[in-house]
Amino acid sequence: xxxxxxxxxxxxxxxxxxxxxxxxxxxxxxxxxxxxxxxxxxxxxxxxxxxxxxxxxxxxxxxxxxxxxxxxxxxxxxxxxxxxxxxxxxxxxxxxxxxxxxxxxxxxxxxxxxxxxxxxxxxxxxxxxxxxxxxxxxxxxxxxxxxxxxxxxxxxxxxxxxxxxxxxxxxxxxxxxxxxxxxxxxxxxxxxxxxxxxxxxxxxxxxxxxxxxxxxxxxxxxxxxxxxxxxxxxxxxxxxxxxxxxxxxxxxxxxxxxxxxxxxxxxxxxxxxxxxxxxxxxxxxxxxxxxxxxxxxxxxxxxxxxxxxxxxxxxxxxxxxxxxxxxxxxxxxxxxxxxxxxxxxxxxxxxxxxxxxxxxxxxxxxxxxxxxxxxxxxxxxxxxxxxxxxxxxxxxxxxxxxxxxxxxxxxxxxxxxxxxxxxxxxxxxxxxxxxxxxxxxxxxxxxxxxxxxxxxxxxxxxxxxxxxxxxxxxxxxxxxxxxxxxxxxxxxxxxxxxxxxxxxxxxxxxxxxxxxxxxxxxxxxxxxxxxxxxxxxxxxxxxxxxxxxxxxxxxxxxxxxxxxxxxxxxxxxxxxxxxxxxxxxxxxxxxxxxxxxxxxxxxxxxxxxxxxxxxxxxxxxxxxxxxxxxxxxxxxxxxxxxxxxxxxxxxxxxxxxxxxxxxxxxxxxxxxxxxxxxxxxxxxxxxxxxxxxxxxxxxxxxxxxxxxxxxxxxxxxxxx
Amino acid sequence: xxxxxxxxxxxxxxxxxxxxxxxxxxxxxxxxxxxxxxxxxxxxxxxxxxxxxxxxxxxxxxxxxxxxxxxxxxxxxxxxxxxxxxxxxxxxxxxxxxxxx
Numbered sequence: 001x002x003x004x005x006x007x008x009x010x011x012x013x014x015x016x017x018x019x020x021x022x023x024x025x026x027x028x029x030x031x032x033x034x035x036x037x038x039x040x041x042x043x044x045x046x047x048x049x050x051x052x053x054x055x056x057x058x059x060x061x062x063x064x065x066x067x068x069x070x071x072x073x074x075x076x077x078x079x080x081x082x083x084x085x086x087x088x089x090x091x092x093x094x095x096x097x098x099x100x101x102x103x104x105x106x107x108x109x110x111x112x113x114x115x116x117x118x119x120x121x122x123x124x125x126x127x128x129x130x131x132x133x134x135x136x137x138x139x140x141x142x143x144x145x146x147x148x149x150x151x152x153x154x155x156x157x158x159x160x161x162x163x164x165x166x167x168x169x170x171x172x173x174x175x176x177x178x179x180x181x182x183x184x185x186x187x188x189x190x191x192x193x194x195x196x197x198x199x200x201x202x203x204x205x206x207x208x209x210x211x212x213x214x215x216x217x218x219x220x221x222x223x224x225x226x227x228x229x230x231x232x233x234x235x236x237x238x239x240x241x242x243x244x245x246x247x248x249x250x251x252x253x254x255x256x257x258x259x260x261x262x263x264x265x266x267x268x269x270x271x272x273x274x275x276x277x278x279x280x281x282x283x284x285x286x287x288x289x290x291x292x293x294x295x296x297x298x299x300x301x302x303x304x305x306x307x308x309x310x311x312x313x314x315x316x317x318x319x320x321x322x323x324x325x326x327x328x329x330x331x332x333x334x335x336x337x338x339x340x341x342x343x344x345x346x347x348x349x350x351x352x353x354x355x356x357x358x359x360x361x362x363x364x365x366x367x368x369x370x371x372x373x374x375x376x377x378x379x380x381x382x383x384x385x386x387x388x389x390x391x392x393x394x395x396x397x398x399x400x401x402x403x404x405x406x407x408x409x410x411x412x413x414x415x416x417x418x419x420x421x422x423x424x425x426x427x428x429x430x431x432x433x434x435x436x437x438x439x440x441x442x443x444x445x446x447x448x449x450x451x452x453x454x455x456x457x458x459x460x461x462x463x464x465x466x467x468x469x470x471x472x473x474x475x476x477x478x479x480x481x482x483x484x485x486x487x488x489x490x491x492x493x494x495x496x497x498x499x500x501x502x503x504x505x506x507x508x509x510x511x512x513x514x515x516x517x518x519x520x521x522x523x524x525x526x527x528x529x530x531x532x533x534x535x536x537x538x539x540x541x542x543x544x545x546x547x548x549x550x551x552x553x554x555x556x557x558x559x560x561x562x563x564x565x566x567x568x569x570x571x572x573x574x575x576x577x578x579x580x581x582x583x584x585x586x587x588x589x590x591x592x593x594x595x596x597x598x599x600x601x602x603x604x605x606x607x608x609x610x611x612x613x614x615x616x617x618x619x620x621x622x623x624x625x626x627x628x629x630x631x632x633x634x635x636x637x638x639x640x641x642x643x644x645x646x647x648x649x650x651x652x653x654x655x656x657x658x659x660x661x662x663x664x665x666x667x668x669x670x671x672x673x674x675x676x677x678x679x680x681x682x683x684x685x686x687x688x689x690x691x692x693x694x695x696x697x698x699x700x701x702x703x704x705x706x707x708x709x710x711x712x713x714x715x716x717x718x719x720x
Numbered sequence: 721x722x723x724x725x726x727x728x729x730x731x732x733x734x735x736x737x738x739x740x741x742x743x744x745x746x747x748x749x750x751x752x753x754x755x756x757x758x759x760x761x762x763x764x765x766x767x768x769x770x771x772x773x774x775x776x777x778x779x780x781x782x783x784x785x786x787x788x789x790x791x792x793x794x795x796x797x798x799x800x801x802x803x804x805x806x807x808x809x810x811x812x813x814x815x816x817x818x819x820x821x
Contacts, residue, residue: 166744166777166780167744171743171775171776172775172776172779172812173775173779173811173812176811176812177808186813187811187812188813189783189813189814189817191783191787191817194783194784196788197755197758197784202747202750202780202781203748203777205777205780206780207783209812
């Protein structure tokens, strides 16, 4: 009986990702000397599980690679091998390779074997280096296994599928491809079982094969178990023998002739040469006398490999599933139960309704509202994941970069169980990495400098996450050098961003680091310092509806504080009216709303309207002009001004009226219609009408296009 | 194989243009087509340029077809061969049988 295993592959890949996290964090703990005995066992178990699963799913490359890791870890956990820094580093590299292999398996593309082979060679070198110390153990092991697997140059595999094998869903092409990935494959097919064409059933199997799988320098010895795993799912549907290839590589005839249970071997050359004047295709007549030689998989053109890698990484980020705790599911079921009870109560009331039941009806509707809100919150919680899945990449990052920069750094993490929406989590990963790298590179000083400054030679980076209102706050702090206030200010003056007369407060000076192209770093490193990035960090965070601030004290350290909404599915919005249209402005973008005093309106360059607000000017955006709708009034004094902050500055949005503030469920315009500049989505209001949700950054850019003379960027600093 | 996607032209030579897949789910259709071409005793041109997926059943059908054509002294030539087909045949030891050298 054949089982379709593909349905379980996704689960295996997800579990393997978790296993790799265990591996990585365990190895880092071993490296820092903070691990107890259980850690090395947990690391070994993680590798063992990945290997076992990979074998089940015929992911040969993963299985064979993990096998070497497992061997090394086994020696470590048994105490036969000391846990050295070198071994830990190679094992950490192996975790990276396994991630790439899993990504390739996830995307169903062939893995890049060059990196795999490189790291596998390093693993084997570490293993071999320790062999001298473990001679006795090895001898013992050899005694145990002397009857098992000799150090063969390769294997002779005789494979005769039973007639029905192809119908079970097993495919010889796939199996041979996996074999070819292990070493150099020579394959001799036996066509003698083929009936006359007219009598064949094309879904039955008639061919058989003798395969010579030889080890090569790149991939090294081939484990018999790995070959057996490839044939694991057809062992009841074929005749199979796997013998060591100990004789001369070309001496295959002997073994074929001695193989009496196999069907009589008719070299393919005979079937062709007998009629090489029959099929007039050039060069085919003696083709089969030379066995088909398949080079080991893994030798790819670098450019192609790079392209594949890039595509793979992109795809790998698009994880399509989520693990949900049963407690959340149970809560959801309870909520639905409550909802059903309320609905049935209201239905019953509707059947014999009279005015004396109006109070009961009101109560029922209030109950329905409560149930709906609770249900909504429960459903939203399903998408909430602990931020630990985003934080867990940082121990490795700090470990690797710390080594690279010869800095001693301790990473502390708090609030790892703080939850946020999966989509937000996926999008906040890169900005977080950028901020941590910045702290590592520019924040934390080298040990000598720290000691000279009277600090401990080990710097500390702290990640902290917690909930505050409807937001998650993530803080990235370091106890490093802090931001150089004067240097920042001078650089800004040099770049013409501010003037010496501006007299900016400190927080505005530090905020300059988020300005595009702004960097005070004298030397550009490959880690950070090019002045590209901090602006992108802020832009990405703003796109998520959040913001990022910096606090710093020279010589004491820097703290970046990120504030993000917990979910992207719902936002708190201000409903505004323009003519007959209702728009929604995200509350997070609104600074204040005020009545317009016409005396404060001025015109710059004859076209651009600005509003004077506390001695600063902000550009005015007439929403009805931007969206080409009929306003309720053209008289400015009858309008209201909503002061908002978008990408690059403040602006005043002219609206007819302010309506209510409420939470709105965001519907994607892109999915349902198309992308529109200035609009981030739409929602359906209580009365059934559709309202557009405004995107402040896009709206202000759009307004600039309508009035090209306006320069909001310059206004930013004028506004202070 | 749908008839609209794979056409057999019968001029001086019969031509088979393969779709993007040549696997066990399609071999029965191709088997019928090949049987007809063999009966017509004309030279045959195969175009496998679009084949993205080939499995053991597909390759076996091709092997049987080539062997039969050889016995009937019918000329078979490839007009296009995809990498998938070539690699599948290589790994299966069928490069020579299918004249894909």
